[in-house]
Amino acid sequence: xxxxxxxxxxxxxxxxxxxxxxxxxxxxxxxxxxxxxxxxxxxxxxxxxxxxxxxxxxxxxxxxxxxxxxxxxxxxxxxxxxxxxxxxxxxxxxxxxxxxxxxxxxxxxxxxxxxxxxxxxxxxxxxxxxxxxxxxxxxxxxxxxxxxxxxxxxxxxxxxxxxxxxxxxxxxxxxxxxxxxxxxxxxxxxx
Numbered sequence: 001x002x003x004x005x006x007x008x009x010x011x012x013x014x015x016x017x018x019x020x021x022x023x024x025x026x027x028x029x030x031x032x033x034x035x036x037x038x039x040x041x042x043x044x045x046x047x048x049x050x051x052x053x054x055x056x057x058x059x060x061x062x063x064x065x066x067x068x069x070x071x072x073x074x075x076x077x078x079x080x081x082x083x084x085x086x087x088x089x090x091x092x093x094x095x096x097x098x099x100x101x102x103x104x105x106x107x108x109x110x111x112x113x114x115x116x117x118x119x120x121x122x123x124x125x126x127x128x129x130x131x132x133x134x135x136x137x138x139x140x141x142x143x144x145x146x147x148x149x150x151x152x153x154x155x156x157x158x159x160x161x162x163x164x165x166x167x168x169x170x171x172x173x174x175x176x177x178x179x180x181x182x183x184x185x186x187x188x189x190x191x
Contacts, residue, residue: 049150070149074098077108081115084122091122096129096145103132106186112179116172127168128175 052066073094075083078101084091091097097119099112112130119126129145131138 049146070095072096072098074100075115076101077104077110077112081111081118084115084118088122091119091126094123094126095149096127098142099128099130101132101134102130102137102182103135105182106189112182113176116175116179120172125168128171130175130178 052068071090071094073087073090073096075097077099084097099115102112105112116128119128127145129138129141131142133139
């Protein structure tokens with residue numbers, strides 16, 4: 001919910017729908033219609049966004065088809081780099097993984113390169129963005145991804161497939177270099 005003002009500023013309208021139950025106390029399926037919200041009025045524009053946030057674990061959203069155009073797995077550096085192996089269904093079903101809270105890397109034990117490798121082991125095609133909602137790092141890339149997903153729904157022309165693969169490889173190389181640089185900086189700060 002803290003990112004809502006930034007996303008709302010980038011896109012015209014933002015609606016927040018709450019199920020109304022604390023996680024763990026309500027075992028209803030997301031297709032239950034007893035929560036009293038009408039979702040139909042949110043589809044009045046070709047440029048509408050509806051974020052469906054799961055506040056529990058990463059098992060359920062992977063198996064439920066909510067009619068979404070894309071699944072995004074958000075992993076915080078405070079959660080541990082093993083999450084792609086712990087919840088492979090979610091990472092396999094996601095088009096994008098956001099590695100969030102990267103501003104905390106100097107203060108937590110987290111192997112970015114290993115996390116990226118595990119995510120790509122589960123889903124070789126997954127796109128990965130590193131960002132910090134606190135500092136704004138990576139936010140432009142996230143907003144660009146959303147804009148692209150809204151316009152193209154990530155369907156690329158066949159002639160772009162090779163170029164996309166080369167770009168993904170280069171991004172992976174740069175992410176690994178960035179992870180090593182962050183680790184070196186954290187080691188310097190610690191000594």
